[in-house]
Every structure is written in structure tokens, then in C-alpha cells.
Amino acid sequence: MQTILIAARVVISIIFLFYASWSDYKTREVSNKVWIIYGPIGLILSLTEFLVYSPSKIPLYGLSVGVTFLMAFLLFYSGGFGGADSKAFMCISLALPFSTEMLFSPLIPAESSPLAMYLFPIVIFSNSVLIAATSACYILFRNIIHRIRYGKYFFEGSLKTESIGKKIIIFFTAYKLPISKIKEKWHIYPMEDIDTTEIEQKRQLVILPKDEGRNEIIDRLNNAIETKTIEDYVWASPGLPMLIFVTLGLMIAIIFGDIIWILISLFF
Secondary structure, three states: OHHHHHHHHHHHHHHHHHHHHHHHHHHOOOOHHHHHHHHHHHHHHHHHHHHHHOHHHHHHHHHHHHHHHHHHHHHHHOOOOOHHHHHHHHHHHHHOOOOOOOOOOOOOOOOOOHHHHHOHHHHHHHHHHHHHHOHHHHHHHHHHHHHHHHOOOOOOHHHHHOOHHHHHHHHHHOEEEEHHHHHHOOOOEEOEEEEOOOOOOEEEEOOOOOOOOHHHHHHHHHHHHHOOOOOOEEEEEOOOOHHHHHHHHHHHHHHOOOHHHHHHHHHO
16 A cells, blocks of 8 residues: 555656646746645645654655755745746655655666655756756757857857856857847747946846846847847847756656766766
């Protein structure tokens, strides 16, 4: 019966996250109804299992949930996560606080990750970040091709004065697009803006794009392009649907385990 409860928590989590990922991909929005249903179901199944079979795990359950909630809040308020991403991890912590090795042993043989044993949502998070990071390879390749094709510098005009750190972040998270394409695709975010506080309009890089003010930034860039202050191509980010990576991170955590821990184990 305990195995059935674990399997139910895994299946429920996968179903809800798959739906949330699909919604995130299609509209970049996820209804709160998803989390309102998923969270309580995960909580009930987890508490039922722990109360009946492992009462000693209840304090550890509270620890896993508390740490994950704190991480989700911090990432949301720092701009690292969207609202749906944060709610997804909160619900995951309620449904899958610990490793699922009792149900399914990871395919890659390695000692159990300490994080997976007590903070399974953090393992899902680290797996998700690693998968999302692979998109940087595509963006890097695209930027190099653009440089070869058009023969222009990556950062021109006043962007040359931006810090090396900002340039590196932009180089791996954004690529150049004409302003018309940024207007057409609402999920693409401009990664530069125009500083209108000075007499001479100055371009500046934007590290954390947000929905708020997106249209105003596009209008400022468009006006600068129309007056030929800047060229048509500007830095923009595709706005990655993080929930897809979270779902993949969960699947990898179940099938293979903690990727970072596996890499550390192989290295040593």
C-alpha cells in the first residue's frame, strides 16, 4: 500500500506538471486552479503515507516543505522565478518531499544523494537548471553565426561601455532580433533599453526582463530605430518556459537521480 501511495504521488505530479508545462508553452501562463488542486492532493497523499507508515518522517517532511517554500519565495521576489514556477515547486514539495527510490531505483548506479533523501525538490530544481543551461549552447551558436553573417560587433555604440559581466550574461541568454519580430511574439523580451534621462539617448542592457514595462521598452527602442539613433537589430531573449525544464528535471530525478551528485561521484 505504501508503494501505491508513492506511485500515486509521482503520477499526480507528472500529470499536473505536464499540463502546466503545456499551458506555459502555449500561453506563458498557468491557471492558479492547477496549483489549488495539485497542492492539496499532494499534501493529503503524503500525510496519509507518513502518518500510517513513517510517522518519524513528519518533521523531515516539514523541513523539506519549509526549505522549498523559502527557496521559491526568494527566487520569485528576486526575479529568478515566475509565479507559476514558484507555485510548482511549492506543490512538488508537498507531494514529493523525499527521493522516490523506494518505488524506482535510478538507472545510473551511484550512492544516494543526501539532498534527494531529504530535500528532493531541491534536486529537481538543480536538474532543471542544468537542463535549462543547455539552451545557452544554442544561443551561443546563434550569436556566433550572426556575427559571421553580418560582420558586426556584438555590442555597438553605448553598449560598449557596459560591464563585462552584463555582456557575458546577455551573450549566453539573448540574441539579436529585428524590433518587428519582438513586437509580434509577446513571449520574446527585449534585453536592452533606452535611457531617456540624458540628452543623448543611451542604450543599456537589461539583465532581468519582466512583463511589467515590456511594451514601454519596445516603444522606446522602436522610436530610437525610427530616428536612426540605433540599428534595427536589438538584443532579446525568448523567455524560456521554465516549467518544461522543471518537468524534465523531475523525470530525470526519478529515472537517473541527482545529476550534480552523480557527476561529483564520477569525478571522485
